[in-house]
Amino acid sequence: xxxxxxxxxxxxxxxxxxxxxxxxxxxxxxxxxxxxxxxxxxxxxxxxxxxxxxxxxxxxxxxxxxxxxxxxxxxxxxxxxxxxxxxxxxxxxxxxxxxxxxxxxxxxxxxxxxxxxxxxxxxxxxxxxxxxxxxxxxxxxxxxxxxxxxxxxxxxxxxxxxxxxxxxxxxxxxxxxxxxxxxxxxxxxxxxxxxxxxxxxxxxxxxxxxxxxxxxxxxxxxxxxxxxxxxxx
Numbered sequence: 001x002x003x004x005x006x007x008x009x010x011x012x013x014x015x016x017x018x019x020x021x022x023x024x025x026x027x028x029x030x031x032x033x034x035x036x037x038x039x040x041x042x043x044x045x046x047x048x049x050x051x052x053x054x055x056x057x058x059x060x061x062x063x064x065x066x067x068x069x070x071x072x073x074x075x076x077x078x079x080x081x082x083x084x085x086x087x088x089x090x091x092x093x094x095x096x097x098x099x100x101x102x103x104x105x106x107x108x109x110x111x112x113x114x115x116x117x118x119x120x121x122x123x124x125x126x127x128x129x130x131x132x133x134x135x136x137x138x139x140x141x142x143x144x145x146x147x148x149x150x151x152x153x154x155x156x157x158x159x160x161x162x163x164x165x166x167x168x169x170x171x172x173x174x175x176x177x178x179x180x181x182x183x184x185x186x187x188x189x190x191x192x193x194x195x196x197x198x199x200x201x202x203x204x205x206x207x208x209x210x211x212x213x214x215x216x217x218x219x220x221x222x223x224x225x226x227x228x229x230x231x232x233x
Contacts, residue, residue, distance in 0.1 A: 001026055003033045007105075010037045013044040018055030020223045027058055034065055041066050042104070046077035051085060053128065053135035053166065054223065060124055060139045061169045063095065076104045089126045090150075124169075125150045133162045133232050139169030142177030151180045161193050162230045165217070168199030178211055185216040198226040 002013040012030060015022065034041070043059060045051075051059075059075070066073045074096040078086070083099070086092050098104040123146035126137040134156065142148065156163075173181070188195055195217040200208065205219065220226040227233040 001029065003029065005037075005039065006042075007108075008039065009042045010034070010039040011042045011044060013046065014048050016047050016049055018048070018058055019052055020054045020227075023054040023058045027061065030062055031065065034062075034069065038069050038071050041071055041073040043073065043075050044077050044101070045075060045079070045082060046101075048082065049079075051082050053130050053137070053164075056085075056089065056091065056126055056128070056135075057137050057139075057166045057168060059095075060091075060126065060137060064140065064169060074098065074104065076101055085128070089128045091126060094121050094124060122146055123148065125154075127154060129157070129160065131232060132160060133164055133227075133230070134160055135164050135166065137166045137169070138181075141171055142173040142181070144174055144176035146177075148177060148180050151184055154184065156188070156193075158191055162232060163188055163193060163195045164223075164226055164230070164232075165195065165197035166199055166223070167197050167201075167204065170199075170201070170204060173204050173207060178207060178213075182211065182213065182216070185213065189216050194230060196220060196226045196229055198223050 001015045004011050010033060012033070015026065018026060041062070043062070063073050075086075076098045078097050078099060083092070083097065086095070086097065098107070122141045123143075124137065124139040126139075128135055140146070185195055196219075197217055198220045199222070200219055208214070208217075208219075218229065220229060224233060
């Protein structure tokens with residue numbers, strides 16, 4: 001990974017592979033750079049051949065950190081394969097994506113002239129199937145003020161039993177969000193599905209415990225342990 005100041009941007013060239021063994025180190029290095037830079041951020045995927053659930057969670061959390069500091073972010077040099085992944089999980093709705101650096105440079109004045117409406121999206125629900133498992137990322141504010149309809153619109157493949165929830169980027173959940181989540185968990189459990197989660201912060205964990213969600217979902221400290229619990233590692 002290369003992090004540098006280039007043409008007035010914090011330019012981050014991501015590595016070829018982002019997975020559960022590498023994403024924490026990558027995220028820590030980027031977090032250090034973001035603390036001292038409020039420049040527009042460019043995530044360059046020119047060396048990235050594929051992206052998995054750990055990588056999707058990583059770029060979502062980077063976006064959240066950039067937006068919180070008042071900056072904005074985009075993806076460049078996104079190949080067709082990765083773009084289709086991002087499109088499938090609807091991340092093309094919250095990121096500005098450019099196929100090449102040239103396309104980005106042509107558009108950059110307009111990109112950074114004003115804050116994008118995409119930056120104001122404060123709840124993200126991402127779901128994809130990886131190795132026969134639903135990988136679900138919940139990020140941001142799961143509250144009544146946000147548009148949570150995407151959860152209701154989730155139409156699962158009933159032949160897939162295991163659902164792994166990444167909650168490392170989930171900051172807040174209120175009664176409305178909790179109600180939506182319980183409904184989803186009940187739906188999965190009613191057809192014999194199994195749910196596990198990791199990355200839950202102390203506050204949200206307390207709320208989920210008080211609401212009895214432990215009856216429908218098991219919590220683990222990290223991704224590896226969550227996957228081990230369902231025999232998918």
